[in-house]
Amino acid sequence: MMVQAPEELRGLLTDLLGPEGGEAFLGVVGQGAPTAFRVNTLKATDHRAFELLEEEGFRAEPLRGVPHGYLLTEEPFPLGRSFSHFLGNLYIQDPSSMLPPLALRPAPGELVLDLAAAPGSKTTQMAAMMENRGLIVANDPKVRRSTFLSFNLMRTGAVNTVVTLLPGNRLGRLYFETFDRVLLDPPCSALGTVKAAPEALRWWRRSERLSRLQWDLMVSAIKALKPGGVLVYSTCTLMPQENEAVVAEALRRYPVELEEVRFEGLKAHPGLTSFQDLSFPQEMSRAVRLYPHEGPGEGFFIARLRKTSGMKPPLERPGGERLPLVDSHHPSVKDFSKALADHFGLPEGFFEGFLFERAKELRIFTPEAARLSYLNYTHRGLPLARPEGPPPALTTWGAQFLGLFASQNVIDLQDPMELLSYLRREELVVSDGLRGQQVIRY
Ligand SMILES: C[S@@+](CC[C@H](N)C(=O)[O-])C[C@H]1O[C@@H](n2cnc3c(N)ncnc32)[C@H](O)[C@@H]1O
Structure with a gap:
């Protein structure tokens, strides 16, 4: 079904994707997203997880480019109600949403900050990549969303996490130059999610307001990162104002540089170096854009930044509390x-x-x-x-x-x-x- 989009949005999509790309994008609006999941290697090997899943009647095929990622091909009843899901053997997650942790590559023993973490798709993935060692501070100020985050961390058996409920812009001062890696997956206008959420077609006008929040969170994330550490910035929107513009401003004002993000076997495009009257540095092509009409997942933008030197510490650092461990x-x-x-x-x-x-x-x-x-x-x-x-x-x-x-x-x-x-x-x-x-x- 081709969706009727207002002229202004059509123009925007044409500028972003070209006339054919814009039409292809509108062609997938509301078509529904396939169910994808990731085997939680903290609980099961892929082989073991599949034995139980198949006994429950599910069939799946591997997702390209994502270790332990699968696309369901037969779903006799909702996967979220399966015993495999209850046991935490798997996590239901959009295929593109599995990519930012792969770009960040957190390792066992590291200190990691997930600055906007709920409901925890990427936190649980990182906990598994870190083999349940080191520490992830998983932060989200929305109380209700953070209860899902906590539940998902328990279900998946993550030991290496602490959940905080702070506005993300406070973490840079609290944890000044503390973390080896930071994931920033902030609120966005979600234009990439139109397959499952056609209402997202109406949200792109929020870009300007959201980009101010995204910028505050970006500054906080850079401050929380150790010199030499890696930050991944990801959104599920196609809007350059929320993606390249935020990253370009970080490159201009802070000691960070862009590193190449590439995923084997996935259709992706380089970050934009210009859009309408905006222009971005050439190295923005090291970031990636994925489009919902070109693969099984949502549209996503992913940039990987490395902090090149230390910054001036804040005059005052909030104290915080040690855990009685x-x-x-x-x-x-x-x-x-x-x-x-x-x-x-x-x-x-x-x-x-x-x-x-x-x-x-x-x-x-x-x-x-x-x-x-x-x-x-x-x-x-x-x-x-x-x-x-x-x-x-x-x-x-x-x-x-x-x-x-x-x-x-x-x-x-x-x-x-x-x-x-x-x-x-x-x-x-x-x-x-x-x-x-x-x-x-x-
Ligand atoms: C795109 S979602 C994160 C999805 C999550 N990373 C995942 O993979 O499951 C953005 C999150 O930002 C949170 N958020 C909203 N305002 C925030 C703020 N000021 N600081 C940090 N997080 C915020 C929202 O509650 C929401 O859970």
């Missing part, structure tokens, strides 16, 4: 960590190298979480157990996390019928002699 030998947690390790037969020294907070729940963290102070934080680490024991009672997330490593007090279901009857809450026949909490595994 202790290691597994600390008197407040040692009985619990030992009881959990003994009860579930965890590998020797399993809890070495993690830190804990003993509050209403026993939470587990990576050591890097202790290196920073936080303001207005909510979710942090992974809630592992309720320490009312010993032995402590595992939370659902704790059971999913530890269950992968447990060697005793585990009930391994043998076939799909057993799994089905368990999911229907029918009685399980188990061997005698089992005591205390059991992890059910399939």
Whole structure:
């Protein structure tokens, strides 16, 4: 169906994409986006994830250019209601939205800031790329959206995150030159999302207002980045005012330079060096643009910047609070960590190298979480157990996390019928002699 777009928007699309590109773009408005997902390598290998998915009746094919990314080809019921999804084996995510973390390349052990993180598609992807090590400060000031972020972090078993609820422009001062990598995926006019959200055709007029917010967040992101660190700026809009213009201003005013972003096997275009009466530096061609009429995903803009030198520190830095974290030998947690390790037969020294907070729940963290102070934080680490024991009672997330490593007090279901009857809450026949909490595994 060809959509009727107002003249002004048609003109804009023609200037951006050429006459044929503009028509092709309007041709996909409202056609719906295919369901894509990423296997969460913190919970399952691709092979293991597919065994269960296929038993549930789903079929999928690999997405080009995205490791662990797949496009559903058969969806007998919504993937979001599957057992695979509940277990956190996968994350439903637009194919183009999987690209900014690939451009950022966060590594295990690094300190990473995700400045506008909710609902966490890219945070959870980065947690997996970092093999659950190092730390991601995942920030989003919208309380409701951040509850989805926290839930997604628990479902995917991310231990290496702390969620804060701050306006992003405050983070540059709070975390001046702290992070190895920063992802800035700010609010945008979302013109690239028209396949699934035709109403986005009306939002491009918001560009001017949004570009002011994007600029404030860009400045904050650059300040939070260590000299030599990498920043990825991404949006799901095609509007140059929110993309190239924001990046060009950063190149002009701050010590950053653009690095090449390329994705093997994907149709993409270089960033623009001019648009209508705007002109941008030649190196803008190192950024990429993806268009929704040319691939399975949304339209996206992705630029990778490296900070070339240090900046003048702020006169005053807000304090923030340290988390009350202790290691597994600390008197407040040692009985619990030992009881959990003994009860579930965890590998020797399993809890070495993690830190804990003993509050209403026993939470587990990576050591890097202790290196920073936080303001207005909510979710942090992974809630592992309720320490009312010993032995402590595992939370659902704790059971999913530890269950992968447990060697005793585990009930391994043998076939799909057993799994089905368990999911229907029918009685399980188990061997005698089992005591205390059991992890059910399939
Ligand atoms: C494009 S979405 C982020 C999507 C997310 N990165 C993901 O991949 O799941 C932009 C986010 O910016 C957040 N936001 C709005 N105002 C903000 C501000 N002043 N500072 C930081 N984030 C803000 C919104 O709540 C929204 O969740």
